[in-house]
Amino acid sequence: MLFLLAGLLGVVGVAPDPARARNLLIVAACDFVIAAAGLLLPWGRTRPEAPALLGLAGFAVLGLSTWSFGGVAAGTGPFLVLLYAWAGLHFPRWVLFGYLVPAFLSYVIPLVLTHQSPLVLSSAFVLMPVAIVVALLIEAQARHLRDDRERLARIEQWRAAMVNTLAHDVRSPLSTVRIVLEEFQEQATGEAARMADAALRQTARISRLAEGLLDLQRIDSSGQLKLDLAEHPARALIGEILLLLNLDVELTIEVDDDLVLLVDRQRFEQILINLVTNAARYGRGPVVVSLTRDGARNRLEVRDHGPGIPDHLRPRLFGQFAVGGPEGVGLGLWIVRQLAAAHGGMATAEARDPGVAMVVTFPATGPEA
CATH class of the missing domain: 1.10.12 (Lyase 2-enoyl-coa Hydratase; Chain  A, domain 2)
Incomplete structure (x- = not known):
């Protein structure tokens, strides 16, 4: 992208400076060639440091550009620093120090060939330390970020192994x-x-x-769940699932007989059981399970008549281990949200007076949907 930008700037520069159109187009063509190499060559099959060769080609183009324009280095300095910054993001320190001689020569030789004054030549002794320091600072930060990412990956592997052990064993x-x-x-x-x-x-x-x-x-x-979607009569399905529960709380079903749900039965059962169990455990009866059609979506609502949930807690109810208590661990609602998303819906908590309603939406079926 860096060389593509440089090439486009070269082409754009032809209009205000037609006398140097040939030189600008030559430099732009070189930039486009390097950009194509960066995009098309199979760098993934090479050593991680191999793309640094693009930087060497870039220094050569910088030198060509400065020489072509009679020693005008207005664009050479900033682009040289940008090349060093790019190298600092992606390569170890030895590459940065390895760039010192090629970068210095690409800046100085064109100035010598075009007979620039010692004052202009001395600018290289200011520019090069600035470029290398910027690159080293970026390299250090990028290295810390890579180390952190690797450490997090190891922690995640350990966590996954622990979860599998707990879940299965x-x-x-x-x-x-x-x-x-x-x-x-x-x-x-x-x-x-x-x-x-x-x-x-x-x-x-x-x-x-x-x-x-x-x-x-x-x-x-x-990252996703595979669903076995099928159409089910909503009232019959919800009634069958609630029969599996043995809760000491009054349950009420408010579902029209003609509503149909397009869901994975096993996952829908998990959603409904989690919501109703939570309502019975943390709220007060009656627990009302309702299903309504809202445009192109079916809206499942499980409401209790308990003390409700504070406003500041509701937005994070569906996070991993967000809430828990003596009877739970804070995974149920997170799983509900993931299962709802897998169906193409969403899960939210809405305040009621009294109580709270857990709402899950599902895409509706039929011609209207």
């Missing part, structure tokens, strides 16, 4: 523990039954954590 023994606790609960009475019930609740919480971490890893690793 915890679930198998947890199933055995849950079965044993359920059998013990059936035979226990009094205080033992209450202890078994408490243990089962904590086991369920760990299971939710494992499932949430597994979904988090699936989304993080692929």
